[in-house]
């Protein structure tokens with residue numbers, strides 16, 4: 071089926087408020103939401119407290135499974151990478167990251183539960199075309215609908231029996247550029263945070279962008295309350311243009327200006343992602359510039375090891391250079407972490423599971 075032939079909207083495209091205008095009487099919307107987001111049902115017939123006529127009508131009007139799990143890879147650190155197939159046969163990835171394993175006190179009582187973060191995709195492919203990114207290689211294929219974004223989380227929770235009320239963080243750091251599909255991304259964020267649905271508070275959601283400055287401003291105006299992450303990766307425009315051609319349209323200063331005006335949650339900081347590539351941007355000179363660039367911004371820096379894949383000339387940086395870069399910043403008061411390579415053995419960076427699948431075909 072091609073994308074244009076997909077006529078039925080999926081039920082996950084709608085906020086509860088919207089559903090309550092579509093489904094009568096309105097209280098039924100809350101019940102539907104509960105079946106979807108607390109019980110993870112995959113057919114309307116499982117919604118036992120709805121009258122048969124309504125179940126039939128919903129089945130007729132909406133899709134309930136916009137995605138199918140077509141591949142799954144586990145990693146020794148507990149992370150699981152999923153490949154989802156859309157109705158039209160396209161595929162996208164999402165990853166369940168286990169940030170902290172369950173821990174117990176010496177007397178056997180639970181100290182803390184495992185901490186989950188799910189990394190989700192918002193487009194098939196991407197228009198931005200970053201030189202280091204595998205997703206970029208396939209060009210842009212399609213925008214995901216809000217329902218397709220929402221379903222990644224719902225399916226992963228269902229597949230892992232994760233309780234409806236378990237805390238979980240979401241990062242829009244999979245395939246695609248969230249601000250290039252802002253409407254669907256914003257809608258998915260509202261659906262995630264609904265207290266009658268998955269209740270994933272907006273401060274637990276992070277939108278990562280390559281820096282479409284005008285859209286950062288727009289995102290801020292939507293007042294979703296989400297956290298912002300900027301994929302900076304370079305501190306001068308000439309280098310950034312070679313890594314990220316989008317920098318020609320939105321240069322570094324325009325991003326910094328947009329970030330300064332962005333409404334940041336009191337307890338949060340804007341995250342600046344810095345993908346470190348050996349001999350490209352791993353020198354202390356860059357760290358120095360980064361420090362002055364972020365002056366006056368409530369920020370934190372996340373250094374990411376470049377994850378090599380077949381056919382790329384870029385190299386993974388050395389650990390000593392990562393540490394030196396980090397120390398330069400932390401010693402001068404800037405929060406800086408090095409992203410642990412979660413799920414490295416399962417082809418870590420997004421785009422890489424999909425690529426393996428395509429190669430095998």
Ligand code: SAH
Nearest residue numbers: 203243246247278279280301343376377419
């Ligand atoms: N398009 C958005 C969100 C998706 S990319 C953005 O660019 O921010 C999520 C992160 O993965 C980005 O910071 C990106 O730079 C990083 N990434 C891309 N290719 C990578 C690779 N080969 N190794 C490690 N990280 C990579």
Ligand code: SF4
Nearest residue numbers: 196198200203206280
């Ligand atoms: Fe798109 Fe992000 Fe990849 Fe750049 S890094 S091509 S913006 S997905």
